[in-house]
Amino acid sequence: MSTLDDIYEEINIAESIVILTHEHPDGDAIGTALALANALKMHGKSADVIIPEYSRCFNNVPGIKDVLKEGKDEYELAIAVDLASLSQLGDCVKYFENAKKTICIDHHSSNNMMGDINFVDPFSPAAAQVLYGIFKAYNWEITEEIGADLMTGIITDTGGFQYQQVSKETFEIAAEMRELGVDIPQIYKDTLATHTITSFKLKRIAYDRLEFFEDGKITFTYIDKKDEEKVNAEIGDYEGIVNEGRNLEGVEVSIFLHQTEKGYKASLRSNSYVNVSEICGKFGGGGHVRAAGVTFTEGTPKQIKEQLVEEIKKYLK
Numbered sequence: 559m560s561t562l563d564d565i566y567e568e569i570n571i572a573e574s575i576v577i578l579t580h581e582h583p584d585g586d587a588i589g590t591a592l593a594l595a596n597a598l599k600m601h602g603k604s605a606d607v608i609i610p611e612y613s614r615c616f617n618n619v620p621g622i623k624d625v626l627k628e629g630k631d632e633y634e635l636a637i638a639v640d641l642a643s644l645s646q647l648g649d650c651v652k653y654f655e656n657a658k659k660t661i662c663i664d665h666h667s668s669n670n671m672m673g674d675i676n677f678v679d680p681f682s683p684a685a686a687q688v689l690y691g692i693f694k695a696y697n698w699e700i701t702e703e704i705g706a707d708l709m710t711g712i713i714t715d716t717g718g719f720q721y722q723q724v725s726k727e728t729f730e731i732a733a734e735m736r737e738l739g740v741d742i743p744q745i746y747k748d749t750l751a752t753h754t755i756t757s758f759k760l761k762r763i764a765y766d767r768l769e770f771f772e773d774g775k776i777t778f779t780y781i782d783k784k785d786e787e788k789v790n791a792e793i794g795d796y797e798g799i800v801n802e803g804r805n806l807e808g809v810e811v812s813i814f815l816h817q818t819e820k821g822y823k824a825s826l827r828s829n830s831y832v833n834v835s836e837i838c839g840k841f842g843g844g845g846h847v848r849a850a851g852v853t854f855t856e857g858t859p860k861q862i863k864e865q866l867v868e869e870i871k872k873y874l875k
């Protein structure tokens with residue numbers, strides 16, 4: 559039996575299913591989770607999607623209204639999507655650990671293969687594209703709503719089709735979804751183009767603080783709790799700040815720190831050759847070659863910056 563047959567079998571026999579994804583969910587996390595929940599529903603299977611917090615830019619993603627903040631004590635089957643490691647589940651890790659069977663559907667090269675069954679395609683630009691392949695393999699119909707969920711994942715994780723991992727298939731999926739009636743321009747506008755006023759204010763603080771290192775090849779900036787309080791920030795307002803550094807001419811690696819309950823969450827992005835997943839891996843995190851992250855439970859922004867710059871230096875040409 560293939561991995562996809564195994565997944566099909568587990569879904570079929572499960573009495574209760576929970577769908578999980580990483581904390582601070584991005585569009586791929588949300589879109590993939592909801593596409594799966596909507597597809598399961600069409601096949602007579604109900605599943606709880608548990609996502610405690612998400613940005614309101616995702617308020618139009620089909621199925622978002624049914625998302626739960628908390629679930630039942632125990633599910634027979636837990637399916638995690640867009641998740642590279644268990645530590646990224648936050649408080650939701652209990653649902654994964656209490657489940658009798660676990661499945662992971664993902665696209666991170668650093669995936670820890672923590673499920674009983676793992677379907678991971680590190681060449682795919684989005685977990686949503688991996689899920690699209692699964693639906694096709696099962697011959698499951700993709701409705702306009704499921705298509706909008708999938709496109710939310712694909713558009714956000716490719717930054718609007720701009721990254722190298724975008725393949726011919728990615729554009730073919732987009733064409734197919736457009737044909738179905740999915741409003742791709744609106745999804746782009748909601749999730750990538752529109753910035754809240756408070757996120758603009760945060761960005762202004764981060765810009766002011768931006769520092770360059772190693773002849774302008776590295777940029778660093780951060781946002782802490784005090785900044786968020788000052789501008790009355792909402793969930794997800796810091797999203798995208800890391801790209802501002804990366805998009806500056808001559809920069810290879812951009813570092814952005816964001817203060818959380820656990821310490822500082824670092825986001826790293828690279829432009830053409832530095833493997834930031836490997837760098838984050840050295841500090842206990844991971845991700846993709848050009849986009850990765852790690853949480854530092856100790857240290858000030860200055861200390862974390864020094865550690866990261868020291869490590870990144872080794873990779874620069």
Ligand code: 5GP
Pocket residue numbers: 580640642643646666668824825826842843844845846849850851852853
């Ligand atoms: P972001 O910087 O947008 O939070 O994350 C970039 C990529 O790295 C995402 O695909 C995300 O899943 C992954 N990532 C972020 N933080 C961590 C982490 O702490 N551990 C692992 N393994 N991956 C992470």
Ligand code: MN
Pocket residue numbers: 586587640665683684685715
């Ligand atoms: Mn993803």
